[in-house]
Each structure stands twice: as structure tokens, then as C-alpha cells.
Amino acid sequence: MDFLFSPWRYSYIKEANSATGCIFCSLPQLGDDHKAFIVHRAKHNYIILNAYPYTNGHVMIVPFNHTDELQKLSPEAAQEMTALCQRMEGVLRNLYQPEGINMGMNIGKAAGAGVAGHIHMHMLPRWGADANFMTTIGETRVLPEALESSWQKIRKAFS
Secondary structure, three states, X not given: OOOOXXXXXXXXXXXXXXXXXOHHHHHHHOXXXXXXXXXXXXXXXEEEEOOOOOOOOOEEEEEOOOOOOHHHOOXXXXXXXXXXXXXXXXXXXXXXXXXXXXXXXXXXXXXOOOOOOOOOEEEEEEOOOOOXXXXXXXXXXXXXXXXXXXXXXXXXXXX
């Protein structure tokens, strides 16, 4: 049997299991958007890089209001989220030239939400061959761009 190690996952598992409070509520309060990988703040939502992305350019649009259901989001916050998704689609298409874009929410633990108590919209660029043997067999992702580089590119393009 072959083993592929991904030690970065341990810190994620450790943090997820020992976290007190909500990560999506605490990150905007750090006072350092660079450290938190927040690329944009709007009135009701912010855009943040996914710290454990499926592909480069994987972002999340997150409401500042802590809520576990989309139907509980105010109409203003929901409209702003949609507008940010539209704008982010253009940024991702321009920066990464993807063949497609995945966009969606996993609402609730049973639906696959990693953070079930705070809704967030995932957006990520996709290419026809981005799920190769490393991902499908080795359960390991190979990303050619560091999060720091993604943050700088997306923040500059979004501003």
C-alpha cells in the first residue's frame, strides 16, 4: 500500500475540533485582512480565500451576520451576496481563465458544510482536467499557486 502524506490537513483537523466560537465571525475581527486572507469587505458580506482550497482562486462569500440558513439572511445581505458573486465571477474569469466556475452552499452538516453554523457561498474556478489521479486516487491536491499569491492577485483585481 502506498501512502501520500498531507500534513497541512492536521492543523485543519486540530483547529476544527478545538475551535471555540465561529471562525467566520472571528476572522473579520482579527484586524488584519492579509493574515485572515480577506480579499474584500462590503456592507453585509466579505470575501475570503478558502484556506484549504480545491483549486487556486477558491473563495467564499460570507455574511457578517452569523446565521445557519440562507432564508434567515436579510434581503439586503442576500442581494449583496449575489452581486458579489457576479463581480467575483468576472474576477475569477479574468485572473484564471477557467473553463467553468463552481458556485454553491452546503447548508447543514448533513449537506457537507465544514462550518455548519454560518452559511457561506463557495466560488472556485474549474478546468476540464483539474481532478487528476492525485485528487481522485491519492486524495491530495496539487496547487501551483500559494495562498499569498492568490490573495494578492484577487484583492488587487477586486479593488
